[in-house]
Amino acid sequence: MVGAVDSRQDxxxxxxxxxxxxxxxxAQYLALEPxxxxxxxxxxxxxxxxxxxxxxxPEVAAAYLYRVVVxxxxxSARRQRLALRHRTPDWAPDSEVGDSSGEVAERxxxxxxxxxxxxxxxxxxxxxxxxxxxxxxIAAALGVSAGSVKTHSSRGLAGLGRILGERP
Amino acid sequence: xxxxxxxxxxxxxAPTPTPSAKAWAAVTGRVGRRRNRRWTWGPLVLVPILxxxxxxxxxxxxxxxxxxxxxxxxxxxPAGKSPWPQDWSVPSQTVWAHGSPPNYLxxxxxxxxxxxxxxxxxxYVVVQTYGMGPKATSTAAPAPSALYRSTDTGSTWRKLSLPxxxxxxxxxxxxxxxxxxxxxxxxxxxxxxxxQSGRAVLLSTNDxxxxxxxxxxxxxxxxxxxxACSSASRCVALAWGRHGTEIAGVGPESGANxxxxxxxxxTVDGGRTWRRAHLxxxxxxxxxxxxxxxxxxxxxxxxAIGQRATMTEQNAGYxxxxxxxxxxxxxxGGRSWRSASSSPTTALYGLSxxxxxxxxxVGQEISRTAPSSSTTVMASRDAGxxxxxxxxxxxxxSGFGSPPVSLSCASSSDxxxxxxxxxxxxxxxxxxxxxxIRSLPPAGGSSxxxxxxxxxAPSGKCFALQDLYSYSPATGSGGTVARVISxxxxxxxxxxx
Numbered sequence: 001m002v003g004a005v006d007s008r009q010d011x012x013x014x015x016x017x018x019x020x021x022x023x024x025x026x027a028q029y030l031a032l033e034p035x036x037x038x039x040x041x042x043x044x045x046x047x048x049x050x051x052x053x054x055x056x057x058p059e060v061a062a063a064y065l066y067r068v069v070v071x072x073x074x075x076s077a078r079r080q081r082l083a084l085r086h087r088t089p090d091w092a093p094d095s096e097v098g099d100s101s102g103e104v105a106e107r108x109x110x111x112x113x114x115x116x117x118x119x120x121x122x123x124x125x126x127x128x129x130x131x132x133x134x135x136x137x138i139a140a141a142l143g144v145s146a147g148s149v150k151t152h153s154s155r156g157l158a159g160l161g162r163i164l165g166e167r168p
Numbered sequence: 169x170x171x172x173x174x175x176x177x178x179x180x181x182a183p184t185p186t187p188s189a190k191a192w193a194a195v196t197g198r199v200g201r202r203r204n205r206r207w208t209w210g211p212l213v214l215v216p217i218l219x220x221x222x223x224x225x226x227x228x229x230x231x232x233x234x235x236x237x238x239x240x241x242x243x244x245x246p247a248g249k250s251p252w253p254q255d256w257s258v259p260s261q262t263v264w265a266h267g268s269p270p271n272y273l274x275x276x277x278x279x280x281x282x283x284x285x286x287x288x289x290x291x292y293v294v295v296q297t298y299g300m301g302p303k304a305t306s307t308a309a310p311a312p313s314a315l316y317r318s319t320d321t322g323s324t325w326r327k328l329s330l331p332x333x334x335x336x337x338x339x340x341x342x343x344x345x346x347x348x349x350x351x352x353x354x355x356x357x358x359x360x361x362x363x364q365s366g367r368a369v370l371l372s373t374n375d376x377x378x379x380x381x382x383x384x385x386x387x388x389x390x391x392x393x394x395x396a397c398s399s400a401s402r403c404v405a406l407a408w409g410r411h412g413t414e415i416a417g418v419g420p421e422s423g424a425n426x427x428x429x430x431x432x433x434x435t436v437d438g439g440r441t442w443r444r445a446h447l448x449x450x451x452x453x454x455x456x457x458x459x460x461x462x463x464x465x466x467x468x469x470x471x472a473i474g475q476r477a478t479m480t481e482q483n484a485g486y487x488x489x490x491x492x493x494x495x496x497x498x499x500x501g502g503r504s505w506r507s508a509s510s511s512p513t514t515a516l517y518g519l520s521x522x523x524x525x526x527x528x529x530v531g532q533e534i535s536r537t538a539p540s541s542s543t544t545v546m547a548s549r550d551a552g553x554x555x556x557x558x559x560x561x562x563x564x565x566s567g568f569g570s571p572p573v574s575l576s577c578a579s580s581s582d583x584x585x586x587x588x589x590x591x592x593x594x595x596x597x598x599x600x601x602x603x604x605i606r607s608l609p610p611a612g613g614s615s616x617x618x619x620x621x622x623x624x625a626p627s628g629k630c631f632a633l634q635d636l637y638s639y640s641p642a643t644g645s646g647g648t649v650a651r652v653i654s655x656x657x658x659x660x661x662x663x664x665x
Contacts, residue, residue: 016195020191021187022184024184043198049195106174107178107181107182110175111178111179114175114178126179129176130179130180157171160171
């Protein structure tokens with residue numbers, strides 16, 4: 001039993017070394033709350049350490065990790081929306097990309113447009129274009145069918161185009 | 169460049185954080201905190217309680233640790249002029265659990281707490297849920313709120329029935345022992361969220377929550393974040409627009425940064441008809457009002473806190489050019505409003521009006537770039553007509569790591585304020601001196617906790633809600649749980665936290 005626990009910890013630690021940075025970014029993009037990216041990522045890895053099933057297979061662990069991040073981020077985004085209704089929104093620019101280059105401005109415009117999409121569309125696009133997941137992997141992470149992923153991705157891209165096309 | 173390429177580049181162009189030893193220690197630390205817990209039966213469902221010197225007992229089966237849990241803790245009232253106590257004094261019963269059948273998703277904190285009612289120990293808590301439904305489907309819809317009431321200082325809680333599908337958007341406003349009202353949304357769209365779809369309504373009860381009446385608000389209202397009732401028939405409601413205005417160029421969080429233009433509505437017939445109040449005139453093209461809280465310390469005297477923003481259109485959205493923080497006062501029951509005598513220097517988050525026409529408002533400006541923050545404490549002795557800035561001599565509120573989110577006064581001088589990061593402070597002199605009563609650490613297997621609301625009952629006892637954030641991966645299920653915890657449990661949590 002002790003060996004099983006050690007094995008799980010080793011596997012999660014390896015996953016942590018390989019995926020932590022991307023998990024933090026993923027959480028930020030999904031949760032609409034950049035300040036909580038690290039917290040959500042750490043909680044997701046802690047979830048894997050506690051009781052995640054199927055951890056003997058690294059690819060299963062990664063898929064499970066993404067699913068947990070999605071769920072944690074959804075909850076966080078809901079809390080964030082609720083909290084913002086009761087206080088002044090923070091309009092400060094994202095400090096992590098806080099220079100004035102055109103590239104940063106372009107990134108902010110695109111991410112702002114992404115954040116305007118419905119949640120499911122945003123999730124599909126982030127998992128597809130940030131993590132390069134397949135439709136099947138995205139479906140597993142979101143708990144929906146592959147057909148639904150295709151539909152949401154397509155609508156998301158179209159919506160993103162419309163929003164960005166509104167720019168003068 | 170195609171849309172796909174622009175998106176891919178935007179998502180990947182920022183450097184990713186490095187997996188440090190400190191981050192790994194934080195991960196393993198979260199696991200360790202969860203081990204020390206046991207289970208007990210509550211009146212409604214099994215919920216985990218922090219272990220106090222006992223061995224952990226894991227139960228398998230349908231019920232798992234829930235997604236959110238909320239502790240209701242009771243703070244004893246000050247006796248005479250004695251200061252607030254150092255510790256929380258609480259009964260020891262589990263109070264409720266919500267939305268945790270297997271294979272269901274039900275997340276959301278309890279944020280609305282109102283202590284008022286027939287007895288001097290009555291309290292109502294609204295538990296918000298979002299996206300409840302079979303986890304295998306993608307059709308999760310905003311779930312109805314759950315309303316609980318305690319009549320025994322939080323020892324036991326009973327779930328009350330609300331109109332079908334009602335998502336409660338405001339704290340309860342109680343004008344008497346049996347009358348309470350609240351804003352709600354019925355029929356919200358799954359993706360749009362409450363306020364952007366569905367129909368805003370006023371719920372009201374005249375038998376302490378036993379039965380509720382529903383009155384439809386004007387169609388342009390998205391939701392009511394706060395309201396105040398001076399009687400069963402006279403209420404003042406803050407009304408946010410349906411979609412808000414997108415604020416541009418602020419990074420990935422911008423989707424949540426919507427400015428909800430606010431109007432003020434009044435009713436004199438219990439919500440059957442509504443009139444739009446007259447606010448101080450602004451330039452309609454570029455200026456907008458936003459209000460977050462309203463109170464009516466007297467039947468004709470009401471006060472609201474918020475901002476006036478000047479916006480200009482730019483690129484993909486709007487940009488805030490200037491913000492003026494406001495306290496508005498009405499001397500005719502909310503029909504028309506004027507700026508109060510003194511303006512706050514920071515955003516105000518908490519407003520409470522208590523005995524002897526006294527009101528207190530607190531706020532804090534948190535800057536991402538500046539290491540310090542500034543605090544505002546405003547006080548009124550004439551039901552909100554005139555206000556003075558109170559010097560926070562203890563500088564305690566400025567030390568809060570997050571803005572105050574809720575304020576409630578048990579008397580004209582005794583008030584409590586809570587901050588979202590778990591801190592809580594009290595004043596016994598109307599806001600000049602503050603001190604921390606308790607900074608509750610995460611507990612119950614949670615990774616973080618936040619205090620979401622505080623409310624003082626007519627008895628003088630004050631209740632605080634603590635939202636405990638956790639997630640159960642085994643079944644994908646979650647829920648909202650609230651409980652009252654014992655002194656020893658809190659001390660244990662403090663020691664281990």
